[in-house]
Amino acid sequence: MAVEYELCVKSSTQNLAAIAEFVAERAREAGLDDDSIFDIQIAVDEACTNTIEHAYATRSDQTLRVCCSVQDQEFVIRITDYGTPFDPDSIPEPDLEAPMEERSIGGLGVFFMRRLMDSVEFSTHAYRGNQVVMRKRFVPNDVDSTQ
Amino acid sequence: MAVEYELCVKSSTQNLAAIAEFVAERAREAGLDDDSIFDIQIAVDEACTNTIEHAYATRSDQTLRVCCSVQDQEFVIRITDYGTPFDPDSIPEPDLEAPMEERSIGGLGVFFMRRLMDSVEFSTHAYRGNQVVMRKRFVPNDVDSTQ
Amino acid sequence: MNITVTKLKRCDLLKLEGRFDSNTAPELDQAMNDSMDDGVFRIVLDMQDVEYFGSAAIRALVNAYKSCRETTGGDVRLAAVPDRIMHVLELAGIAPLVEIFETPTLAVGSF
């Protein structure tokens, strides 16, 4: 596996801008196009927001770990927390056909992650914490690519 | 006296844009700044409009002559027509203090010419026609200036 | 010279471009009269791209201003007036009389 870049910050929404910048920078270096980078920023932002708001119940003194790597033809982001585990199958899809007046508030975060990334996997480990791994395919133009 | 540039056009308001461009070009070559050039454009535009509308009574097939030269520290524009002579002393100054509702329509042309140029002289000759000569002072930065 | 008319809910927005001398001022006059014939007496002139605005254009502006203000709530307001054009309006003594806004959005939002 290639290099993995890691950013470790406190679980505050004030760090979302720094996380977005860190991920965008890594994706740019890897050669992703601007539209893909924007998609990734949204997915990461939503995932980290959920971790802070749900897994950590808005406590801002906990640890949030964001790792980026390139694996084969995919840009991979792994987000780790040590809060309340989460079963993604328990949440319903948002009803996007409903008129605005009847729209339930929220429920877009996980939907955005799934729609904008090529794969999203949630997992929970005893000491490794909760992880969400998101992958975005791209065409690497790196000269020393092993592909 | 230095070179005199002349533009000779038909007395149509359609030629006002070309006249403005001609005068601006000469003034730029002479080294006048943009604000002065704009002032000159207004004065020339108003003078030519008056010639067309009053001296030529809007006939568009007559001759309008615009000459530009630099004399000492002045940019000089001479506009010649062969229409009805004009006594500038016969026209009153516009009342700029009047409320908009009571403003008489017009009467700004000669006022603009006098305010924007350093001197404006009207004259009438038997064969040389009617002339208005307008002068704008400036600081020539020409290397082979005789000053 | 070009005039683009946008009919909004409360006013007509006229974007003026280029030279308004005695040759082209009649078209400005016409455009404002068209609004008034249409029953619209609230007019915004977006002056941002005006290169020249001579006494004939000022005359057209003053005429429309008078007519519009004869109606309740009617007015002609200016937006984004370039410095040089502002200088001309000041010289003509009409700058203090007409309402002038920094942007077309503010002028439209004033009606």
Place this chain on the structure above:
Amino acid sequence: MNITVTKLKRCDLLKLEGRFDSNTAPELDQAMNDSMDDGVFRIVLDMQDVEYFGSAAIRALVNAYKSCRETTGGDVRLAAVPDRIMHVLELAGIAPLVEIFETPTLAVGSF
């Protein structure tokens, strides 16, 4: 993130700049609530300089939209939405529901 509020005759114009994520969305929520507390239920969001608009900001928008439209003539309208932000609004299914204008002038002029 920055919000500049301009109070116009018929509506409040909110110019949004920068990132609206779950950290800054509460300020958008607050700004729109301030307008409503002020009795203004016609709001234009100028989105031109928005870099990011996440689900928290969308939530704030939907909330204000609902509240404003409960009043007569009330509405939240968007202007100058950048392509990428438009894509997010489309994904969330709200692009077809909210009125979106090319420029703030047109949005303000629609009220």
